[in-house]
Amino acid sequence: RTKLEEAIDYVGLMIKNLKDKRTGLEKSIEDESVDIKNLKEKLIKVGQYIEEEKLGIKTLQQKRSQVEREADDVAAIIGNLREKLLSIDHIVNEEGNKIAKYKETRPKSESSLT
Incomplete structure (x- = not known):
């Protein structure tokens, strides 16, 4: 009977250990889930920022x-x-040359009157 009680206690302890491990795993998974959700939100924001920058x-x-x-x-x-x-400058130069030639061809008596 003692061995049966020891076996029951041992099985009970194993069940408790399994429950503790399961609880620990559940907490770890929940923490990871929260971390992943936070990371996902940040990545979505980064993606939006990149799109804004592209625009x-x-x-x-x-x-x-x-x-x-x-x-x-x-x-x-x-x-x-x-x-x-340049066209205007060329015309002005041509006109200047014409005036100079005209002055050169005028008789000297006419140039002294002006």
């Missing part, structure tokens, strides 16, 4: 492209104005 970069690229187009337009306008100024 921001895309917006910056569009703005940069617009600025480049405007700069190209300004360069074209400057080139056009430069050509017009």
